[in-house]
Amino acid sequence: MSESALGSVFEISLRILLMLRELFPSKLDEQQVSALDFISVYASDFGLLDENLHGYGDYRFSEYPARKHMVDSALKNLVLDGYVRLSPTPTGYRYAITELGMAVCKQLDNDYTEEYIIATHTVLSKFNGASAEAMLKEINKLTVQSLKEVGHE
Numbered sequence: 001m002s003e004s005a006l007g008s009v010f011e012i013s014l015r016i017l018l019m020l021r022e023l024f025p026s027k028l029d030e031q032q033v034s035a036l037d038f039i040s041v042y043a044s045d046f047g048l049l050d051e052n053l054h055g056y057g058d059y060r061f062s063e064y065p066a067r068k069h070m071v072d073s074a075l076k077n078l079v080l081d082g083y084v085r086l087s088p089t090p091t092g093y094r095y096a097i098t099e100l101g102m103a104v105c106k107q108l109d110n111d112y113t114e115e116y117i118i119a120t121h122t123v124l125s126k127f128n129g130a131s132a133e134a135m136l137k138e139i140n141k142l143t144v145q146s147l148k149e150v151g152h153e
């Protein structure tokens with residue numbers, strides 16, 4: 001049985017590594033990672049880029065809640081494999097890339113990687129670094145809007 005890497009924990013893991021590399025030495029919590037990744041792959045919907053990295057499916061905004069479990073699994077695997085370091089804080093955990101994770105990123109050299117990095121920087125500029133509150137507010141707003149549009153077709 002062959003499984004696709006697209007839409008998998010593995011794919012999200014690679015994007016998380018790229019994201020954390022671009023933010024190094026900053027550390028992000030799980031909510032920031034999830035929101036930043038989601039907005040980066042659907043940046044056009046948020047008025048940030050000309051195209052979405054993952055297209056324009058009618059139910060793309062329904063991905064966000066389902067993706068949270070995948071991000072959790074990806075972060076857990078990245079920590080256990082030594083690609084990401086987990087740092088406890090009074091409010092939870094924060095994640096940062098390790099040297100081993102940086103080495104993996106050096107091997108990722110393709111158009112998708114470049115586009116994802118551009119999207120990540122664009123999102124960071126728009127959302128004051130990585131304000132989880134601002135990103136979640138925008139995701140929720142567009143989710144409600146998309147549900148109304150799909151419901152009227």
